[in-house]
Amino acid sequence: MRAKAADVVRHYGGQWLVWAILAFLVAVPVGAFLVQVFVPRLFDQGTSWFTLSNFTQAFQGHVLLGLFNSLWVSTVVCVLDLVIGGGVAWLSMRTNIGGRRIWPGMMWGLLLVPTWLMAQGWQYLTEPNGVLSQFSLYSPFVHHVIFSPVGVVLVDALATAPYAYLTLSSALGGLGSQFEEAVRVHGGGRVATFRVVVPVLAPAVLASVALVFVETMSDYGVASTLAYQSRFPMATYGIYESINNLPAQFPVAGAISILLLASAAIPLALQSRVTRGRSYAILSGRTRPATRYRLGRAARWVLTSAVGVFFLLALGAPALGAFAGSFVANLGSPLGGQALTLANYREVFSGSIAYSHSVAEGASGTSGPVLLSTMLAAITATITVVVGLAVARLLSARRPGRFTKAGDLLILGSIALPGIVLGAGYIFAFNLPITSHLGVDLYETLPLLVMGYLATSIPTTSRIMMGPVAQVHGSLMEAARVHGARALSAVRSCYVPVVSRVLVLVWLVTLTKTFWELPISQLLYPPGEATVSVAIDNWDNNYHPEVGAAMTVVALGACFVVIGLVLGGFRLLAPRGWRRLGGWRSVA
Amino acid sequence: MATRGERVAISGASKYFGPKAALAGLDLQVEPGSFVVLLGPSGSGKTTLLRCLAGIERLSEGTIAIGDTVVAAPGTHLPPERRRLAMVFQDYALWPHMTAERNVLFPLRQMKLPGHEARERAHNMLARVGLAHLAGRYPNELSGGEQQRVALARSLVGGVGLLLFDEPLSNLDADMREQLRLAISTLARDSGATSVYITHDQSEAFSLADRVGVLRDGRLVQWGTPEELYRQPASPFVARFTGICTEMPVTRAGSPVGAPGAQALEVRLPGAGGAVVTASLPRPVGDGTALHMFVRHSAVHIVAPPDAQLMAQVRDVAFAGRGYEHALAADGPLLFTRTFCEQRWPRGASVGVRLNPEGCLVLPAEGPHLGGGQALAGNDGGLVDLTAAMASQLPPGPAS
Numbered sequence: 001m002r003a004k005a006a007d008v009v010r011h012y013g014g015q016w017l018v019w020a021i022l023a024f025l026v027a028v029p030v031g032a033f034l035v036q037v038f039v040p041r042l043f044d045q046g047t048s049w050f051t052l053s054n055f056t057q058a059f060q061g062h063v064l065l066g067l068f069n070s071l072w073v074s075t076v077v078c079v080l081d082l083v084i085g086g087g088v089a090w091l092s093m094r095t096n097i098g099g100r101r102i103w104p105g106m107m108w109g110l111l112l113v114p115t116w117l118m119a120q121g122w123q124y125l126t127e128p129n130g131v132l133s134q135f136s137l138y139s140p141f142v143h144h145v146i147f148s149p150v151g152v153v154l155v156d157a158l159a160t161a162p163y164a165y166l167t168l169s170s171a172l173g174g175l176g177s178q179f180e181e182a183v184r185v186h187g188g189g190r191v192a193t194f195r196v197v198v199p200v201l202a203p204a205v206l207a208s209v210a211l212v213f214v215e216t217m218s219d220y221g222v223a224s225t226l227a228y229q230s231r232f233p234m235a236t237y238g239i240y241e242s243i244n245n246l247p248a249q250f251p252v253a254g255a256i257s258i259l260l261l262a263s264a265a266i267p268l269a270l271q272s273r274v275t276r277g278r279s280y281a282i283l284s285g286r287t288r289p290a291t292r293y294r295l296g297r298a299a300r301w302v303l304t305s306a307v308g309v310f311f312l313l314a315l316g317a318p319a320l321g322a323f324a325g326s327f328v329a330n331l332g333s334p335l336g337g338q339a340l341t342l343a344n345y346r347e348v349f350s351g352s353i354a355y356s357h358s359v360a361e362g363a364s365g366t367s368g369p370v371l372l373s374t375m376l377a378a379i380t381a382t383i384t385v386v387v388g389l390a391v392a393r394l395l396s397a398r399r400p401g402r403f404t405k406a407g408d409l410l411i412l413g414s415i416a417l418p419g420i421v422l423g424a425g426y427i428f429a430f431n432l433p434i435t436s437h438l439g440v441d442l443y444e445t446l447p448l449l450v451m452g453y454l455a456t457s458i459p460t461t462s463r464i465m466m467g468p469v470a471q472v473h474g475s476l477m478e479a480a481r482v483h484g485a486r487a488l489s490a491v492r493s494c495y496v497p498v499v500s501r502v503l504v505l506v507w508l509v510t511l512t513k514t515f516w517e518l519p520i521s522q523l524l525y526p527p528g529e530a531t532v533s534v535a536i537d538n539w540d541n542n543y544h545p546e547v548g549a550a551m552t553v554v555a556l557g558a559c560f561v562v563i564g565l566v567l568g569g570f571r572l573l574a575p576r577g578w579r580r581l582g583g584w585r586s587v588a
Numbered sequence: 589m590a591t592r593g594e595r596v597a598i599s600g601a602s603k604y605f606g607p608k609a610a611l612a613g614l615d616l617q618v619e620p621g622s623f624v625v626l627l628g629p630s631g632s633g634k635t636t637l638l639r640c641l642a643g644i645e646r647l648s649e650g651t652i653a654i655g656d657t658v659v660a661a662p663g664t665h666l667p668p669e670r671r672r673l674a675m676v677f678q679d680y681a682l683w684p685h686m687t688a689e690r691n692v693l694f695p696l697r698q699m700k701l702p703g704h705e706a707r708e709r710a711h712n713m714l715a716r717v718g719l720a721h722l723a724g725r726y727p728n729e730l731s732g733g734e735q736q737r738v739a740l741a742r743s744l745v746g747g748v749g750l751l752l753f754d755e756p757l758s759n760l761d762a763d764m765r766e767q768l769r770l771a772i773s774t775l776a777r778d779s780g781a782t783s784v785y786i787t788h789d790q791s792e793a794f795s796l797a798d799r800v801g802v803l804r805d806g807r808l809v810q811w812g813t814p815e816e817l818y819r820q821p822a823s824p825f826v827a828r829f830t831g832i833c834t835e836m837p838v839t840r841a842g843s844p845v846g847a848p849g850a851q852a853l854e855v856r857l858p859g860a861g862g863a864v865v866t867a868s869l870p871r872p873v874g875d876g877t878a879l880h881m882f883v884r885h886s887a888v889h890i891v892a893p894p895d896a897q898l899m900a901q902v903r904d905v906a907f908a909g910r911g912y913e914h915a916l917a918a919d920g921p922l923l924f925t926r927t928f929c930e931q932r933w934p935r936g937a938s939v940g941v942r943l944n945p946e947g948c949l950v951l952p953a954e955g956p957h958l959g960g961g962q963a964l965a966g967n968d969g970g971l972v973d974l975t976a977a978m979a980s981q982l983p984p985g986p987a988s
Contacts (some may be wrong), residue, residue: 483669
């Protein structure tokens with residue numbers, strides 16, 4: 001019996017630490033933040049031991065409008081993304097459309113662009129005295145469209161299209177031609193083929209809808225930039241406002257968060273209900289690659305152009321907005337002239353202009369935010385890769401235990417958690433008197449900001465790495481141990497090299513995502529130590545978007561330099577055997 | 589470079605995965621330098637035992653000693669790297685970022701051998717497995733057979749006293765299996781190391797082993813030479829697992845004759861007017877015991893009707909190189925699969941059948957018929973249910 005108990009301890013012991021870290025990073029602060037909505041007295045947020053009154057506040061006025069707006073925008077974006085993402089997926093996977101080798105990479109690139117950056121690019125472009133007006137192309141109509149719910153929907157749809165693309169393209173890629181051939185040889189025409197194949201893709205379509213809905217509902221980037229500028233309230237910004245009020249209204253912010261999380265559960269529940277008990281397995285060893293439809297010359301040209309226009313709108317227009325806007329004096333201001341200037345870049349590097357207190361606070365030192373964000377992102381990416389690898393190994397264990405399944409649920413829940421809710425949870429939890437009594441004085445410090453970054457990046461990274469990690473057979477490590485290597489030596493010499501490319505790529509993705517992260521940064525950055533996203537947002541909100549645009553360009557440059565250095569360094573320094581394994585395909 | 593093989597002593601070994609016991613108090617002694625094969629169906633515990641021997645899994649109870657060192661005991665678990673053994677894995681487990689040469693060098697590097705000496709030994713070992721010319725290739729640039737030969741070289745190069753083989757041939761095609769089987773048999777014996785090899789394939793076990801251990805439900809159910817297992821199976825399970833073409837309930841038609849362990853017994857086959865044949869009785873059985881007869885393929889002969897003990901109809905015939913394998917259906921219903929004859933008998937032909945007593949083994953009946961189809965996976969016994977159904981559809985006529 002003791003031997004059995006010892007087995008259990010050995011088997012689960014290593015997992016405790018990892019799950020404890022995740023619980024500390026995610027479950028405890030967010031849990032406390034959400035629980036205080038119902039039990040405010042427990043956290044000195046009210047006098048009741050149990051109340052639902054906070055929901056009453058969330059169900060009125062501005063906040064209710066925000067929730068309603070978020071819901072309908074997310075629904076419309078789902079439909080649009082099914083058409084856009086599904087269309088690009090079908091064209092690149094099943095037709096001979098031009099540039100089909102480029103589009104998947106572009107989609108991955110688009111996935112890395114934060115929504116707020118895209119929204120701001122469009123703002124720089126279309127606002128009065130914006131970039132277009134510098135070329136005498138300003139159109140009040142375009143301006144009104146972009147700075148309206150239509151613009152919010154457009155930018156959200158462009159930004160979340162990769163999620164629809166990725167879920168649908170993998171399903172379309174795996175869907176061999178046998179289903180279509182079976183319909184055709186049994187007398188079905190094109191319409192019958194379509195009617196047979198579409199239900200086979202049902203799980204991917206539902207997954208796409210669920211993912212896009214959740215992503216749009218929880219998005220803070222567009223809500224805090226374009227939607228805010230357009231006076232179009234959205235739920236995530238409502239959380240921010242509730243916390244930013246004096247006094248902060250944590251119970252209301254918590255109530256909105258709960259409603260946000262509950263609404264995200266709707267499509268997930270729908271997906272689960274539809275697919276339960278049915279098998280949609282389409283991949284087998286016998287699946288033959290599908291044949292590509294040969295488009296006619298004109299159709300090929302038109303459709304290739306259409307996909308090109310999509311990427312132009314999603315990547316090109318915002319990039320142009322930021323780049324061109326960075327050379328304009330007084331961008332978007334009635335004082336703005338036609339003159340091009342480098343003064344905005346000087347400001348980025350010197351920080352000589354004294355604007356309002358909040359801007360100076362956000363941008364003092366002013367190239368500082370770029371360096372600070374690079375450093376924080378590098379620290380976050382490094383810790384994330386190490387912990388994420390451990391979590392991914394636990395999750396893909398050959399014999400998952402009870403703790404593994406519970407941990408997996410925690411990870412999935414954390415991924416679905418909007419960054420703004422996590423940030424709010426951190427402010428709430430680490431600002432409580434009891435936290436200070438316990439000797440945890442992290443509020444308004446950089447370590448807390450890094451913890452927030454880790455809380456968002458570790459769950460996602462762990463899930464991303466599960467695929468490649470599961471592909472590495474356990475026998476590789478066992479063989480190393482059996483042939484004389486100690487545990488750490490086996491990991492170093494026989495495991496890490498096999499997944500090295502994946503680790504590098506995941507490190508870069510985490511670095512990029514963290515570098516541009518907005519909601520957590522905005523809520524948790526220590527005074528005087530603004531990150532890139534906070535600094536740019538501050539410049540924009542304080543009527544100096546041209547400096548924000550210049551900082552965007554500088555930050556983009558810094559980001560590309562780091563990515564280039566890391567990829568180049570890996571290419572030059574890593575042994576040949578390391579470089580020929582894994583790669584982006586195994587992550588994708 | 590011959591090494592002194594290690595003695596392996598396993599006592600009361602148990603291993604639990606949750607409530608399930610993969611090993612249930614197993615005892616085993618392996619002599620130094622011998623080649624031992626552990627044979628069993630999936631789920632019998634052979635892989636778990638090998639992994640416990642390697643130190644990859646921890647024993648829940650019991651002890652394992654390799655040579656003079658107790659490597660596993662309550663409160664003791666020597667990690668794999670300190671057990672001085674090597675292992676060939678089912679999936680080769682070559683490190684994909686290392687060339688064949690670097691894979692083979694790995695154990696030598698762990699032993700801190702000087703570089704030039706290590707390289708020379710690795711090169712020599714690769715030459716012995718016929719792969720010196722492919723030393724610079726990465727695993728994915730090698731065929732499955734070549735990869736497994738690299739894995740074999742990696743296991744032999746360190747000159748350890750215990751070699752473990754985890755179904756190393758199971759992922760290879762027939763030709764490659766035979767070549768590699770030969771390489772394993774000769775190189776492992778030449779090395780002088782003790783070898784423990786696991787497989788679910790009886791022919792592989794018999795062709796490689798000095799001694800075979802048959803495992804079932806985490807227990808060792810028989811231990812002996814291949815000949816002993818084949819001629820004197822300890823139980824119907826072992827008889828089935830070591831290859832039969834049919835089995836049937838029989839009744840006594842006489843008394844045992846001969847010395848214990850080599851007795852013969854006349855038995856009556858099932859079915860109306862069942863024939864009486866002589867069979868071997870590997871171990872004594874009580875008078876009232878229900879009996880089952882297990883017939884090896886080699887025991888069934890097609891003969892002229894005057895010499896026949898029973899008549900059968902040819903249900904199927906398959907060309908087998910040196911001759912033909914026939915499926916013969918007889919009254920009972922009985923169906924003898926893979927009955928070899930140099931002459932081809934057409935389907936539907938009536939033929940005489942004679943059973944060689946040495947290949948007809950009478951044992952006490954055990955549990956339900958074919959307890960566990962899984963246990964017979966990959967074995968001819970799995971055919972019996974199907975073929976019995978075929979036999980039952982016999983038209984009246986030629987059968988006796």
